[in-house]
Amino acid sequence: MLDPKLLRNALDDIANKLAVRGYELDTATLRELEEQRKTLQVETQNLQSEKNASAKLIGRAKAAGEDIAPLLKAVEECGSKLSLCEDSLRALQTKLNDVLMAIPNVPHESVPEGQTEDDNVELRTWGEPKEYAFEPKDHVDIGENVGLLDFETAAKITGSRFAVMKGPMARLHRALAQFMLDTHTQEHGYEEVNVPFMVNPDSLRGTGQLPKFEEDLYKLRGNRELYLIPTAEVPVTNMLRDEIVPEQELPLKFTSHTPCFRSEAGSAGRDVRGMIRQHQFEKVELVQFVKPEDSYEALDGLLAAAEAILQKLELPYRVVTLCGGDIGFSAAKTYDIEVWLPGQQKYREISSCSNFEDFQARRMQARFRPTGSKKPELLHTLNGSGLAVGRTLVAVLENYQNEDGSISIPEALLPYMGGVTEISS
RNA sequence: GGUGAGGUGGCUGAGUGGUCGAAAGCAACGGUUUUGAAAACCGUCGAGGGUUCAUAGCCCUCCCAGGGUUCAAAUCCCUGCCUCACCGCCA
Incomplete structure (x- = not known):
């Protein structure tokens, strides 16, 4: 939510800034x-x-x-x-x-203008897409070839946009999540939290999914009015709802591994093949609560932590700054990390790192008390995927495939694979 | 699921329907003292909102949430949520 005072005193200014994201106030x-x-x-x-x-x-x-x-x-x-x-x-x-x-956040002044993802600005690339002596397959073919990735069985037991992973494939998926959590807790100073996967409407209002985006969510039946989380951002960020934390405890940095549930309403027909877009996927999320003056530095740090995972896995990627028209409802600024997928010959989104400034904090009344007896102030909140586990699995499969159909295990994951160094049929 | 107790300011914890936005303690902050610190002493100290140039004054709202009774509710009544204890069931 925007500051109501600004909407009274600087309405036209706000309207102009919102126009950058194509929103007409x-x-x-x-x-x-x-x-x-x-x-x-x-x-x-x-x-x-x-x-x-x-x-x-x-x-x-x-x-x-x-x-x-x-x-x-x-x-x-x-x-x-x-x-x-x-x-x-x-x-x-x-x-x-x-x-x-229902009014979206005001984009930061550094956010480039533009309407669609085509107007996003590439910030940097890391690593070189590998040259293959053969035609690289996509993850569906790779996974089905070794018999460990099964979409048909998932369709039978649940429906479309679900997957069953077996044996070393399931282990690789688990290894990725463990590896990410360990890296963030041991090297980047994040505290691991395990949170509920169901949340109440207040929490969803706090982070901005409600009231506008209810159709993207899975709502549970029953007398309690609960929703499945679309991302760990919701429960983790809401930990501080209606709280006042002492300034000296900042910044607070949390990481959490959770499943995410999304109805994908409105994306019918998009990415129907494979694991790219599922109704249920796992993600290791990074969340920070910081003082307002620190939030853009924190965004760089959060982005770097997410990038570190890809670097350790030696997966080529690029970072793009989202343009005004492409940033989410609650975000003031967003960087996407896109990983190289040889099967698609394309960079695909694997992480999204955003600074929400005080937009979520105002909805949540998440505040800190500055040292001294001054008034409580709104925190700034940030979050980003570090990373989406399912899509990282896709990236590993496609980037580490061999001509004979086997998949090598990235060095960084070996300690998590119990001696498995290669997946083959 | 059953029975009982309870939800009050950053925390702990008093509060007879009428100067109660709320005692007391802790924490915090300012000061005195000290070479410095601690201790002691003095003082300040909930949040949100309106009006306003004003972080000055004045005013409003808030004692879990939502209803109700009353001229008047933290205090009485109803409903919901949550917490604690014990019992039952259960991974």
Whole structure:
């Protein structure tokens, strides 16, 4: 959520900044609602004040043994007027809040202009796509060839966009997640957390998935109103919802390995082949809570931590800065990491690292207390994939395939593979 | 699932329906003292919002959440959520 004060005092400025992401702010409606709110709120508060004064008067009169009947009569009218005012104020505030919650974050000034992913800006590349003496296969062919990646069985037991992994393939998948967690906790200073995979609506509102993107989520049946998490970002970031942390505890850096569940509504027909786009996948997530002035440095650090995984796995990749039109609803700035997939002869997204500034923190009321007795301030939140495990598996399969159909194990994963050095049929 | 107890400020913890936004303690912050620190002493010290140039004043809201009773609710009533204890069941 944007700062309501900014929307009152600098509405046109905000509207211009939001235009960078192709969002048209309805300034006329906002101005009008705000105007109404102001009058109504002042009136309501005056009536409340009046009511409080009368109640006190009655209390004193009663204590003094006076007749309170005339006082009671006088207060009656004020009371009914007040409850009318309160009702319409509440309705108006709900309406205003709904509008505010639906406005996306303002992009950072360094975010390039542009409408689609074609306008994203390549920041750097790392590693060289390997030359193959043969036609490189894609991960589906590689996996099915060794008989360890099975989409048909998954379709039978669940449906499309699910996979079954077997034997060393399942182990490789697990090894990747372990390797990522170990690297982030031991080398990058992140604390591992294990969190619920189901969350309540407040948490989803906090990180920005609700109210606008409910159709992307799996909602559970039952009397509790819970959703499956679309990313660990939701439970991990919400750990600090309604909290005030002392400044000296910052930054807080967490990493978490969770499954992610996404309905993929709206992406029907896209990436239907293979493991690239599944309804259920695993991800090792990085989350940071930092002081506002540190958040862009923190974003660089978070990005570097994600990149380190690919470097250790010796997988070629590139980093792109998302343009205004391509960044997510809650983000102020986002870098995507795209890994080279020889089977597709393309770079494909494997991580997305974002700074949300205080957008999520305001929704969550996640704050810190600056040293000294100053007021609590909103934190800045960041997160990024470090990395998407399923897509990393895809990248390993395609980049480490051999002509005979076998797959070599990247050196960094050997300690996790229990002696397996190669996967073959 | 059953029974009982409870949810109050950063934390612990008092609170008879009417100057209670709330005692006390801890923590924090400012100061005195000290070569410095500790201790001691004095003082400050919840959050959100409105109005405003104002982080000045004034005002409003908030004692888990949502309803209700009342002129007046942290305090009484109902519902929900959560926590703790014991019992049952269970990975």
